[in-house]
Amino acid sequence: MSNVRQVVFPAGRQALYEKNRYSPAIRANGFLFVSGQVGSREDGSPEPGLEAQIRRAFDNLNAILSAAGCSFDHVIDVTLFIVNPEAVLDTLWKVLPDYWGEAPHPALTAVGVTWLYGFDLEIKVVARLPGARP
Template identity: 65%
Template sequence: MPQQRDAVFPAGPQTLYERNHYSPAIRAHGLLFVSGQVGSRKDGSPEPHVPTQVRLAFAHLNAVLHAAGCTFQDVIDVTVFVVDPQQHLQAVWDVVLQHWGEAPYPALTGVGATWLSGFHFEIKVIAKIPETAANR
């Protein structure tokens, strides 16, 4: 019998998830698949200041990880999307490194994008759910 999957929702406003009909994360087979997190304000609109937008994206990401009993140290794979990386990558990366943690670092794929619904940065991850959190 296949293992069931279940959605993970952080505490707080769910504006983007409700508006766009998706789950913040899916827990399945001991892994957590987190949807792309962006630097949205409480109303779902983009934060215009890029470094602040990246900080908010990490705050949203960390809230989803926490809701599943994980931390960023449990993340094994990261994909980041950056609009106009030639202009924004340094500002984005300066903030990313503040949240990255200690080695060994997760695998990383970076994608330059032309449009992210008004956002300049998006991060999606896969995390290994710790044994202590697996039974939540």
């Protein structure tokens, strides 16, 4: 098995990732490891408004999943980092069904944090690539 990292870039955002010196996602050994996604516009600035920012984070995530040839249905593990969870969770739970898909849902870990570079939420996932052997 090859341990070579294969980088996945969503359309139109490569310069942002190069500026910040990380890969948006890595394909390795049948899995896709996606870096934490926030509700950032193309220039990296936060989408204004909590619900819009959450939706943009999921849209950014879905762009990476699509670039890798998969969808949220392939996601097996989710980690959410949330600034001020008490203020964010009601809106998050309202938005999730639009992106989460049908049961069985992925494993989930949510962590309250104090700072996310001006964002309210970050979502990090691991997905099994289509056609990968179990």
